[in-house]
Amino acid sequence: MNLFIKILKYELNNIMRSKWVIAYFMFFLVITEVLFRFSGDSSRVLVGLMNIALLLIPLVSIIFGTIHFYNSREFMELLLAQPVKRNVLFSASWLGLVLPLSLAYVMGLALPFLLHGTSDFAPYLILLSSGVILSFIFVGLAFIIALKITEKSFGVGLAFIVWLFFGVIYDGLIMLIIWQFSDYPLEAFMIGISSLNPIDLCRITIMLKFDIAALMGYTGAIFEKFFGSLFGIGIAFSMLMAWILIPYLIAKRLFNKKDF
Amino acid sequence: MISIKNLNKSFGKHKVLDDINIEVNSGQITALAGPNGSGKTTLVKAILGLVKPDSGQISIDGANISDNSTYRENIGYMPQINFFPENLSSKEILLMIKDLRNISGNSEFEKGLIEEFELEPHLDKKMNNLSGGTRQKISLVLALMTDPKILILDEASAGLDPASAKKFKDTLRKARNEGKTIILISHILSELEEFADNIIFIIDGKILVASGIKSLIAARGASNLENALADIIELQKKGNLQ
Numbered sequence: 001m002n003l004f005i006k007i008l009k010y011e012l013n014n015i016m017r018s019k020w021v022i023a024y025f026m027f028f029l030v031i032t033e034v035l036f037r038f039s040g041d042s043s044r045v046l047v048g049l050m051n052i053a054l055l056l057i058p059l060v061s062i063i064f065g066t067i068h069f070y071n072s073r074e075f076m077e078l079l080l081a082q083p084v085k086r087n088v089l090f091s092a093s094w095l096g097l098v099l100p101l102s103l104a105y106v107m108g109l110a111l112p113f114l115l116h117g118t119s120d121f122a123p124y125l126i127l128l129s130s131g132v133i134l135s136f137i138f139v140g141l142a143f144i145i146a147l148k149i150t151e152k153s154f155g156v157g158l159a160f161i162v163w164l165f166f167g168v169i170y171d172g173l174i175m176l177i178i179w180q181f182s183d184y185p186l187e188a189f190m191i192g193i194s195s196l197n198p199i200d201l202c203r204i205t206i207m208l209k210f211d212i213a214a215l216m217g218y219t220g221a222i223f224e225k226f227f228g229s230l231f232g233i234g235i236a237f238s239m240l241m242a243w244i245l246i247p248y249l250i251a252k253r254l255f256n257k258k259d260f
Numbered sequence: 261m262i263s264i265k266n267l268n269k270s271f272g273k274h275k276v277l278d279d280i281n282i283e284v285n286s287g288q289i290t291a292l293a294g295p296n297g298s299g300k301t302t303l304v305k306a307i308l309g310l311v312k313p314d315s316g317q318i319s320i321d322g323a324n325i326s327d328n329s330t331y332r333e334n335i336g337y338m339p340q341i342n343f344f345p346e347n348l349s350s351k352e353i354l355l356m357i358k359d360l361r362n363i364s365g366n367s368e369f370e371k372g373l374i375e376e377f378e379l380e381p382h383l384d385k386k387m388n389n390l391s392g393g394t395r396q397k398i399s400l401v402l403a404l405m406t407d408p409k410i411l412i413l414d415e416a417s418a419g420l421d422p423a424s425a426k427k428f429k430d431t432l433r434k435a436r437n438e439g440k441t442i443i444l445i446s447h448i449l450s451e452l453e454e455f456a457d458n459i460i461f462i463i464d465g466k467i468l469v470a471s472g473i474k475s476l477i478a479a480r481g482a483s484n485l486e487n488a489l490a491d492i493i494e495l496q497k498k499g500n501l502q
Contacts, residue, residue: 003360010348010356017347074343078402081308081337081412082360085329259271260310 004088007079011096015068021100024060028053028108033115042118043210049109050127050206054199057131058138059163061101065142066159068097070152077260090255094248098139102132123209130202133240137198138163140247147254170197187222195235198243205236261286262307262410262441267316269302269465276302278465280316284458286409287439289432291452291473293489294462300445301340303462304412307443308337320410333361336403340414340445342395346388350379350398353387357402370405376427377401393419400428410441417451429455453477453485461489468496 015021031052035045072093079089106128118124142159149155174193178186194200208227226232267280276299284290292300305311307318309325309332318325325331344353358364374380377397382390390398396419403411411432417425433455436442446452452459453473461469469476469492473485482488 006356006359010345010352010359013352014345014347071343072345074339074341075345077305077310077339078337078357078399079360080310081332081335081339082357083329083331083333084360257312259312260305 003084004092007084007089007092008096011092012100015097015100016103018100020064021104024064024101025104025108027056028105029111032109032112036112036116042113042116042124043120046118046120046123046127046206047210050203053105053127053131054134054203055167057101057105057134058167058199061098061135061138062142062145062159062163063156064101065097065139066146066156067152069093069143069146070155073260080260086256087252090252094139094143094251098136101135101139105131105135120210123206126206126209130206133244134198134202136244137240137247140244140251143251144247144254147251147258166197166199171200174200191223191226195239198240201236201239201243261321262443263317263319263322264303264307265317265319267303267306267318268314269299269306269311270314276465277306277313280465280467282460282467282470284441284443286441287436288457289436289442289444289455290458290460291456292443292445292460292462293447293449293452294468298462299465300462301414302465304337304414304443304445307412308332308335334409336406336408336411338399338403338411338413338416340418342392342399344387344395344398347386349384349386350390351383353398354383354402354405358406361406363406367405367407369407370401373401373404373431376431377424393421393424396420397424404431404435408440410443411435412443414445415447416444417446417448449486449489450484459485459489461492463493463496468492 032045032049035048036042039045039048076089076093080086109128109131113124141162145155145159145162149158174190177193178190194204204223204227208224227236262284264280264282264284267277268275269277280303292303294300302311306313307320307325309329320331320334323331348356354370374383377400379394379397379401382394382398387395387398396416400413400416400420403413403416413432417428420428429451432442432444436457444452444456456473459469459471459473459476460467469489471479477483477485477488480488480491482491
């Protein structure tokens, strides 16, 4: 067994037993079951879950990721004093945190859906994969913050601000731009600017699969034309992969250079 | 033998290690002492590759350590702060470190250490349920259990009860007699005088003294290590140190 797998195994053992990860799983399990019981319609459950997941997953991933990294610093020191390469320790720690968070989310949603069934299989799969992708992205951002900022309280505060920016402020700014420049054709700009925010990108991709884009009028039709095409899907997928890869590579570079 | 040549390290504008040149011999206990923030921990972290030096060279038994991780197979390290994953048990942590060093099973030496430090009842407990002293003992066993050629111990006896501290000293004396290279960071000069062979005293990132402890005390005509070092610090302040 190579060192990466060995470290990953112990990371998973540790984090899967964390009461926070168990609570995260329980939250998605209970909320999905409650939504099923109240609405009874899997499409409505999916829309409700989308709104919760697209805000909660980035928040939990970035805050839990930042705190976990700060709390692991001393143990990382001990592991780096073993015959272990920094690259290997970093990648195993990153994956060791993302996998339990993703699994908690996927299992939390999967169990009630298996129980009640769904006809909206495609949007359901996209909702699940969007959540996993957002976990990867925001844990990467969390590691960058924890590596750049030495002081824990400041780092956690900054992580919250980063989440607030992508989850709330970014959309507010887009709304402001639309309102200010309502006389101009902004559709192409909207597609471009939405692609830069991974949460928006996930939201658009899911919404288009629900056929509710029609409710968004002309803009919805433009979005559907772009993101519904093979080219658009390719662009969205590439952007999300870049959002995973770039923070991961930046954090790995910082980790390799860090003085512990 | 550990050899350090022209080692420099700064954190921002603050120079933490200033042209360090030392040799740490095998079969001896070398104490690293100095005031808080003098650069002791940074120096051992540079040896372990945890801190990247700005310039200079560190070699172990003639081999340069830069961009290499395998040399750490021969080092047992006990950090100053012992913080372990809270959901793993002591046994799992011990297994993990052995796993990373490709060691399987429990050696007689490891069993002896666990017995010596009375850790058997704590092996199945989660790390966050252990007292500070017990965590300190686990950390000590982690450093010693693979029987490495080099031991680097940062404030190792600070949280130990008197009985465990005695066992710790006995273990170190035995390791020295087996020819191991031992670096010990400590503030307790009386303890160092009792069982260390050499002392490296650092102030503001510079080596003030690197000498045998007995020869230092004799050369200064002092009654103990504390007085000898106080004498040297006084002379350094006056600019008369040779």
